[in-house]
Amino acid sequence: EVQLVESGGTLVQPGGSLRLSCAASGFTFTTYSMSWVRQAPGRGLEWVAGINADGSKKSYVDSVRGRFTISRDNAKNSLDLHMNSLRAEDTAVYYCARDWGGYERNFDYWGQGTLVTVSS
Amino acid sequence: DIQMTQSPSTLSASVGDRVTISCRASQSISSWLAWFQQKPGKAPKLLIYKASSLESGVPSRFSGSGSGTEFTLTISSLQPDDFATYYCQDYSSYSRTFGQGTKVEIK
Numbered sequence: 152e153v154q155l156v157e158s159g160g161t162l163v164q165p166g167g168s169l170r171l172s173c174a175a176s177g178f179t180f181t182t183y184s185m186s187w188v189r190q191a192p193g194r195g196l197e198w199v200a201g202i203n204a205d206g207s208k209k210s211y212v213d214s215v216r217g218r219f220t221i222s223r224d225n226a227k228n229s230l231d232l233h234m235n236s237l238r239a240e241d242t243a244v245y246y247c248a249r250d251w252g253g254y255e256r257n258f259d260y261w262g263q264g265t266l267v268t269v270s271s
Numbered sequence: 272d273i274q275m276t277q278s279p280s281t282l283s284a285s286v287g288d289r290v291t292i293s294c295r296a297s298q299s300i301s302s303w304l305a306w307f308q309q310k311p312g313k314a315p316k317l318l319i320y321k322a323s324s325l326e327s328g329v330p331s332r333f334s335g336s337g338s339g340t341e342f343t344l345t346i347s348s349l350q351p352d353d354f355a356t357y358y359c360q361d362y363s364s365y366s367r368t369f370g371q372g373t374k375v376e377i378k
Contacts, residue, residue: 195372196307196358198367198368246315258315
């Protein structure tokens with residue numbers, strides 16, 4: 152059974168830093184791209200960052216480029232999102248999602264989400 | 272960057288109605304479009320991929336069509352479990368973009 156379990160969400164002050172993690176199991180992690188998707192309270196879904204299967208290519212939405220870094224550890228089946236210079240508008244539930252694996256679909260599995268609140 | 276525009280933003284319908292949601296891409300994305308259903312407090316669920324392919328386990332009353340820049344999600348006969356918010360999503364490039372969502376409400 153595919154499982155994605157996020158952790159690390161908490162209350163953080165503006166300008167602060169945070170690391171989110173996603174533990175993956177139940178599939179061959181090394182053959183899938185992975186992404187982080189967020190949802191601000193009462194708002195729609197926003198793709199934040201993606202990383203390809205071997206970690207050599209990373210992409211970001213413009214609003215987080217230069218502040219957030221996505222990374223993965225294929226030996227540990229884990230995905231991270233390092234978040235710096237956090238702003239109030241980064242407040243959201245952050246989801247880890249399985250992305251492209253060569254089967255013509257993406258985002259077929261999601262974690263339960265972890266809440267990040269940026270506030271003083 | 273590709274922009275995805277859904278219409279309508281909100282839709283009021285009754286059980287048994289045929290429901291259609293539209294999604295427009297700002298440039299051609301071929302058939303690299305997915306549809307998701309999301310209920311409050313839950314993660315999104317993949318319904319349709321590559322514009323018209325039904326994800327395993329999804330009821331056949333859901334269907335998708337379109338290519339290029341114009342896409343449609345159709346629910347042939349709305350069921351009580353279908354009241355939710357629906358999102359289209361482009362995956363034609365390394366960046367992924369979601370539409371703003373369509374909330375399907377009970378009429």
